[in-house]
Amino acid sequence: MKKALIIFVLFPSFILAQTNFEKAEKLFNDGKYNQAQLVFESYLKNNPNHLKTLEYLGDIASHNKTWDKSITYYKKLKTIKPNEANYYYKYGGALAMKSLEVNKIKALGMVGEVRSSFEKAIALNPKHIEARWALIELYLELPGIVGGSESKAIKYSAELRELSPVDGYLSRAHIEEYFKRYEEAEEQYRRAVLIGGSKICYQALADFYKNKMKQPDKANKVWEEYRNKKQ
Template identity: 45%
Template sequence: MRNFLLFLFCPICLFAQLNTANIDAYFSKKQYKKAETELKTYLKSTPNDLLATEYLGDAYGYQKQWDAAIKIYKNLVDLKPKEANYQYKYGGVLGMKALENKFKAIGLISDIKTAFTTAAKLDKNHINVRWALVELYVQLPLLFGGSSTKALSYASELENLSKVDGYLAKGYVYEYDDEPELAEKYYKMAIKTGGSLVCFDKLTKFYENKNKPADAIKNIEAAHEKHQRNALYYQIGKVAAEYNVELQKGINCLNVYLNNYSAIDGVPVAWANYRLAQIYYHKQNKTEALKYINLALNELPKIEPFKTHKQKVLNM
């Protein structure tokens, strides 16, 4: 259920009174507290503005203030029980609270299911809630209503709305169900149909989880051939470093990544140097391993894996 947090908070209705551009700007800059403050001030004079209320719930959600977000969305659900997105968001924040508080999770399951299934019934085209239901039924233990059959039924509904989402969802269910051949089949179908980096990434992670680093690297190379992203060179180096395979290819790719690095690549330079340190450790080259782990630590001195790896290098 963690996967849908990024698209959970997205208001869908519009009212003229609220300056949505301001709030959207705060959200885009992750200034959620500023958004919260402005919205609370606005709602003091305009308490019945549902869009502002929804935005306030979003602001709480982004800050992981689940109880406050739950209260907001519950009020919206009570006011407009036939609004699918309110039901979806209410179920979503209940789900996030359940993930963080295992003691209360059991008592929340029924309400989460009700909110999500209600949203799905109200909006036959709501892709996000069907993804949420797939995740819910996959992750719930059988004792509390988990069901691969139900997860697959919602994956089929997704497939009717979006072939790519449906294939990814089925791959996800079969991976959890320990049916690797079917999981691989559907992840490959998603790549063939959509071909996005997300599709390639799902198959790469699947191969990594199944301890198939050579297949993972081959898939990343296919993704690079299609998308030409510098970040994919880092991904190849990462797999090489973590699984002790194709080490020279890993070194070459990480050097390309470092030579062409820009902020849009996402992964800091320090992590690429860390991966090089791992590779040189595998190659029993203490001098180079120490050189690169020191570079990593110079940039990000508090990262525990870096500190741990330096000790391993010193003990070679």
């Protein structure tokens, strides 16, 4: 009888908590991030280790570019659940964005943790595509003296090609474009279009022609090809 009474008393609170989380989640999915944040924060007070709430709040902070907040949320997530690859990926991403806002000396001190976070994500999930893209970008942007490496960027691009041929071709095109080897970049973009055929692939090739090659006519032909394909 006593147990039944406890359940009866607590049940409305449980329902209310679930309703608040679902309300916040709907606000988030509707793009109403500031409203969602308030409800998630309220929910978190009574559920301090609720993984999805912490992740949503980290994502909202990232959307708002409040990197210190997002770093805090993602760090707590990987502490609570250290075997979840995505938490390390998101933590590394927020840390990388934060490094762009600090002085160069401090930023260089953050590079190791950024890199190890992405590598950890891959170690936990060998099929993690986004972490490899992040490492490619990192190795391209870093000066050689502090770990930048074209060969390592190419290595991760080759791994992407094994996991997802489209991502492999697009990432290799990005590398070739970065080093202004435009002929090779064009070939890789064309392969991505041939294999993938998605709007993203056509967009990448069109942007390449328009912004890098300064050939708007070719960019228009790419979109024409895409439209004809969709008909």
